Amino acid sequence: MLNGVKRDIPKNLPRFISSDDFLNKSRRLIEKKKKQSKTVFFNSYDEVFDKLKIKDKQTLSFHHHLRNGDKVIQDVSKIIKKLGLKDLHFAPSSIFPSYTNMIDLIFNGNITNIHTNYLNGEVAKIISEGKLKGKLVMNTHGGRARAIESGDLGIDVAFIACPTVDKFGNGTGAIGKNACGTLGYCISDLEYAKKVVLVTDNLVGKLDSYQLNGEYVDGVLVVDSIGEAKGIVSGTTEITKDPVGLKIAKDCSSLLYELDLIKNNFSMQTGAGKTSLAVVNYVKDIMKKQNIIGEFASGGITKSYVDMLEEGLFKKLYDVQCFDLDAVKSFRKNKNHIAMSASEYGNPFVKNSIANKLDFVILGATEIDIDFNVNVTTDSIGYIIGGSGGHADIAKGAKVTIIISPLIKSRIPIIKEKVNTITTPGEDIDILITERGIAINPKRKDLIEKLKTTKIKIYDIKELLEKTHNLTGVPSKIKVSDDIIGYVEYRDGTYIDVLREVHNDYIR
Amino acid sequence: MFRSLLFVPGNNPSMLQNADIFMCDAIIFDLEDSVNLDEKDNARNLVETYLLTTKELPKAVILRINPVNSELINDDLKLLETRRIDYVLLPKANKISLFVLDKILNDLENKFELKQTKVICLVEEAKAIIEVYDLAIHERVRGLLLGAEDLTSELEINRTISGEEILYARSKVIYAAISNKIIPIDTPFTDINDTEGLIKDCKKALNLGMKAKTAIHPSQLETINDIFSPSKEAIEWAKALLAKAKTLNKGAFQFEGKMIDRPIIEKAKKIIEKAKLFDLM
Known part of the structure; x- marks a missing residue:
């Protein structure tokens, strides 16, 4: 049956209707866990598995704050292999290329179902090729928090890598040899999982301030290393030198200026790529020249935003995840660098979420179609190469959502008649900025009207599609297999698209 | 009239493909110094294909040809048959090379019924500095571009941020151009990572009388445009x-x-x- 974005969703599964549809539903919350006894200290992963009676078919969750530097999910995977547990449901908030120990577990049926927000690397490749025996569900950061808090995603044991833990089971990411900053993605896991284990490599006597409350923690495992904090670095500290990226960034800043979005007390969020950084720099210049002070910037926080906070250009940073070590340092030292949970960030049922307070967001796209639907999940031949993360959450919440992208990436047009996979519905995308022109979603008549008196030329997105085809020719249609390997779950818990196995012709 | 002119190596397909989107007033498609000898044919073919097939050209198209005493010159100038080149940039310009180019162009224009080709002289030799007024008065010549790197190399002096070593050359180019109502164009600033240096260099050139500047990377264009535009x-x-x-x-x-x-x-x-x-x- 077709859903609200005309994708065929199997019967009996919840179909996406519209991004506002959750407003017709009331929030469901299960009770927060109540710890039965005082915090236990374990000596080994084996003991954790033994004492917590972890068994086949259970759901284990993890966060991804250590990103490519994470060792906890790797170590837990090793134990699962050793114990031969079967049919486990893994629910990490994201899966990175370094999580290689999951590969054998997927091939051997130890892990048969996965729930995550973002997926990249070899695990993504084998799942794309149909090696996961069950299903993959890819939801959003805010949607994951909603699912856990409502009981839709029940977690048996949450393994939470935590850079510093005290003797009372309280935890923080601000300090420790592997400090990674905020721990926003695991707050729902902490509060709602049946059992919670903090895994740390830095045990201290008593923490004065902490983000993870020991009240919810069943056990603590002290290990030699939870990973490598250097691996958390995402994005870049260098502004793009790519001329196409620079052109897009410049045009984006001009558009923000003309739309009067850069003004006192405004709020913004961008990605961490080089072009986004160039946009941030242009915005910074405008703010300095016009003595503008913004209310807050949010998201995964990078050095560029830390610098702006320190220069007094923003009053606050709301941070769900530190993207580099400068952000970690800032979070530790600056009281205006504030941690937020994934729920506070983008849960649709949290009315005053940070996503809902954003004036504008600047996001990327792997593909965008003529209905403005965006794909950041699969590549041009259907391999999974990412996922929503917070994309769909902030696209819905922000007053203006802007996609920046070159028209052509590696000779492949990014504008399509229909995207291969819908991650974020077109109704939540307002503006597309490319190096060859800007298109505005026709439903945003207010923005179109506002730009009428400016020099910014607006194209119909179909004109941009034609321009692209003039350069590349019309790409042949992608072949898809009939086999469904998983679903893209919108933030409200409905299915916005299906994920299909990569066609045999493309297996590499 | 230009503010900014961007050099694009002829053998760089991705730069060619995006030539129309850069924030410059003219693109100089280079067949000369930025292209190795074994890449010359490839570069010429790429530029020709680009000119014949692209739907959206840059605001102005300039072709930097190889020197007139090279074997490459005739093949380079065949690109004029595309009828999509606005100016030819003559490297190592002096009275003799301009005379030779003029003769070749006359023959080509007659043979293929082309309109008169406009020329910008690249003034990059000590001899050219002495002869610059004679270049400026030629009917084909619409601009003089100072090439300070080759010039200072010939003079065996170092380039500096302050640019005192090219003050005389800049001034000669400016006075020859302005007195003949053609445009003086400044030499590129070669450190693409030094924005402050670029700003100073642009301001210096502007204050001496330069009306435009060349760029070797698109990231320099915004600064150049800002400084060479009326405020x-x-x-x-x-x-x-x-x-x-x-x-x-x-x-x-x-x-x-x-x-x-x-x-x-x-x-x-x-x-x-x-x-x-x-x-x-």
Whole structure:
């Protein structure tokens, strides 16, 4: 049956209707866990598995704050292999290329179902090729928090890598040899999982301030290393030198200026790529020249935003995840660098979420179609190469959502008649900025009207599609297999698209 | 009239493909110094294919050919048959090379019924600095571009940020060009990571009388355009002055406490002309 974005969703599964549809539903919350006894200290992963009676078919969750530097999910995977547990449901908030120990577990049926927000690397490749025996569900950061808090995603044991833990089971990411900053993605896991284990490599006597409350923690495992904090670095500290990226960034800043979005007390969020950084720099210049002070910037926080906070250009940073070590340092030292949970960030049922307070967001796209639907999940031949993360959450919440992208990436047009996979519905995308022109979603008549008196030329997105085809020719249609390997779950818990196995012709 | 001209190596397909989107007033497709000898044919083919197939050309197309005494010159100039080249940039320009180019161009124009090809001379030899006025008066020549890297190499002196070593050359180019109502174009600033240095260099060139500057990377264009464009204040001043001149219809009058006569009115007209051309109004 077709859903609200005309994708065929199997019967009996919840179909996406519209991004506002959750407003017709009331929030469901299960009770927060109540710890039965005082915090236990374990000596080994084996003991954790033994004492917590972890068994086949259970759901284990993890966060991804250590990103490519994470060792906890790797170590837990090793134990699962050793114990031969079967049919486990893994629910990490994201899966990175370094999580290689999951590969054998997927091939051997130890892990048969996965729930995550973002997926990249070899695990993504084998799942794309149909090696996961069950299903993959890819939801959003805010949607994951909603699912856990409502009981839709029940977690048996949450393994939470935590850079510093005290003797009372309280935890923080601000300090420790592997400090990674905020721990926003695991707050729902902490509060709602049946059992919670903090895994740390830095045990201290008593923490004065902490983000993870020991009240919810069943056990603590002290290990030699939870990973490598250097691996958390995402994005870049260098502004793009790519001329196409620079052109897009410049045009984006001009558009923000003309739309009067850069003004006192405004709020913004961008990605961490080089072009986004160039946009941030242009915005910074405008703010300095016009003595503008913004209310807050949010998201995964990078050095560029830390610098702006320190220069007094923003009053606050709301941070769900530190993207580099400068952000970690800032979070530790600056009281205006504030941690937020994934729920506070983008849960649709949290009315005053940070996503809902954003004036504008600047996001990327792997593909965008003529209905403005965006794909950041699969590549041009259907391999999974990412996922929503917070994309769909902030696209819905922000007053203006802007996609920046070159028209052509590696000779492949990014504008399509229909995207291969819908991650974020077109109704939540307002503006597309490319190096060859800007298109505005026709439903945003207010923005179109506002730009009428400016020099910014607006194209119909179909004109941009034609321009692209003039350069590349019309790409042949992608072949898809009939086999469904998983679903893209919108933030409200409905299915916005299906994920299909990569066609045999493309297996590499 | 230009502010910024961007060099694009002819053998760089991705730069060619995006040539129309850069924020410059002209693209110089280079077949000379940025292209190795074994890449010359490839570069020429790529530029020709680009010119023949692209739907959206840059604002102005300039082709830097190889020197007229090279074996490559005839093949390079065949690209004029595309009829999509606005100017030829003559490297190592001097009276002799310009004479030779003029002769080849005359033959080509007759043979293929082409309109007269406009030339910009790249003034990059000590000899050219001495002969620069003779270059500027040639009927084909519409601009003089100073090439300070080759020049200082010949002089065996170092380039500096302050640019004192090229003051004489810059001045000669400027006076030869302006006195012949053609455009003087400044040498590129070669450190693409030094934005502060670029700003200083642009301002220095502008204050001496240069009207445009070449760029070797698109990231330099915004700075160059900003500095070589009339400022908002200058545009407002020129608009108000010309409005008053129109109302009073006098040869001389007072404006904002200063005496205004014909040269000032001409200056204001030029500012407005530039502002319109560069879409600043």
